[in-house]
Amino acid sequence: MPESRRAFMLATARAAGVTGPILGLLAGTEAPARTEANDLEILSAALLLEHHAIALYGHGLKRSLFPPGLRAYATEFRGDHQGHRDTQIAIMEERGAAAPVPRDDYDFGHAPAGDDFVRLALEIEIAAQRAYTGLISRIRTDDYLLSAAFILVDEVRHMTVWQRVLGLKIY
Amino acid sequence: MAAPLAGLATRADARDYGSAGEVLAEIDRLEADLDARLASLADRFPAATSLARSLRGDHERHRRSRAVLRRRLRLGEAAPVAMPAGSASVDALRALAQDLVHAYAEGLPAIKDAQAVDTLARHMVDDARHLAVLQMWMETEEPGA
Numbered sequence: 001m002p003e004s005r006r007a008f009m010l011a012t013a014r015a016a017g018v019t020g021p022i023l024g025l026l027a028g029t030e031a032p033a034r035t036e037a038n039d040l041e042i043l044s045a046a047l048l049l050e051h052h053a054i055a056l057y058g059h060g061l062k063r064s065l066f067p068p069g070l071r072a073y074a075t076e077f078r079g080d081h082q083g084h085r086d087t088q089i090a091i092m093e094e095r096g097a098a099a100p101v102p103r104d105d106y107d108f109g110h111a112p113a114g115d116d117f118v119r120l121a122l123e124i125e126i127a128a129q130r131a132y133t134g135l136i137s138r139i140r141t142d143d144y145l146l147s148a149a150f151i152l153v154d155e156v157r158h159m160t161v162w163q164r165v166l167g168l169k170i171y
Numbered sequence: 172m173a174a175p176l177a178g179l180a181t182r183a184d185a186r187d188y189g190s191a192g193e194v195l196a197e198i199d200r201l202e203a204d205l206d207a208r209l210a211s212l213a214d215r216f217p218a219a220t221s222l223a224r225s226l227r228g229d230h231e232r233h234r235r236s237r238a239v240l241r242r243r244l245r246l247g248e249a250a251p252v253a254m255p256a257g258s259a260s261v262d263a264l265r266a267l268a269q270d271l272v273h274a275y276a277e278g279l280p281a282i283k284d285a286q287a288v289d290t291l292a293r294h295m296v297d298d299a300r301h302l303a304v305l306q307m308w309m310e311t312e313e314p315g316a
Contacts, residue, residue, distance in 0.1 A: 034285060129296065133292055133293060133296055136279070136288060136289070136292045137285045137286070137288040137289035137292065138285065142280035145279055145280045145288070146185075146276065146277065146279070146280050149275070149276035149277075149279050149292070149295065150276050152276075152292065152295065152296065152299070153272055153276060153295070153299040153302075156296050156299035156300050156303060157299065157302070157303040157306070159300075160299075160300050160303035160304065160307075161303060161307065164304075164307060170300065170303075170304055171221075171222055171225040171226065171300070171301070171304055
């Protein structure tokens with residue numbers, strides 16, 4: 001992965017609250033073993049990204065920052081992220097682990113309206129897509145691997161829709 | 172396959188693959204079918220030529236990569252795939268692209284090799300993007316219907 005892309009993904013992951021060895025895995029500086037404990041670390045990191053995405057979409061919808069014709073997409077994608085969150089919380093709880101809660105200090109106060117807000121949504125979708133792509137081969141358990149694969153498919157759809165809306169290349 | 176998967180876009184009839192070879196064979200079959208229909212669509216609608224070329228180019232790259240994976244996993248060569256003469260409507264392409272994406276997603280747990288999972292997940296990302304493009308095309312018009 002080019003260094004600029006990696007730096008961007010790491011910045012988004014940090015903003016979402018991701019820390020520790022998973023940040024090292026995303027940075028390419030650590031290669032944790034495929035263990036149950038690391039599955040839980042990956043789940044925690046993925047959940048933080050989902051919390052961040054839900055908060056961003058919620059802010060944009062509440063403040064009408066998405067262009068009017070795109071609210072339906074934003075609502076749909078927020079719902080997808082909420083489904084991803086709930087599924088991953090259920091997996092963590094099934095394994096007796098405590099799921100991380102959303103940060104209480106997301107700072108979207110200066111978020112712009114219109115296409116610029118769509119760009120912010122695109123950035124979190126790109127980060128989520130790259131994070132899941134980078135982490136998926138480290139997942140040990142079949143049920144979480146299957147869930148993560150379908151979540152990744154959703155993230156790609158979100159990313160592709162916003163790229164098209166912004167006139168970016170999609171094929 | 173173990174729960175929980177409620178709330179996700181998994182299918183009620185999700186396939187439980189038994190081996191990496193079975194997964195790769197299904198990907199080969201669906202990809203070849205999709206490529207044949209993309210070629211047919213591009214023949215009938217020149218506006219689809221660029222899209223068809225791009226998607227088939229990605230698939231050609233994926234096939235080469237899967238051939239390397241087969242050797243590494245000692246699976247033997249891919250079997251020849253029959254080219255069906257199916258519909259080349261945008262909806263038929265979308266349905267086939269969705270089946271291909273599902274084959275990747277449902278097949279990953281059967282791969283049992285981290286490097287192969289990484290490679291196939293990256294292919295799945297390309298194919299999920301293709302699926303999204305076809306879904307958006309369907310939402311606007313359907314020239315191939």
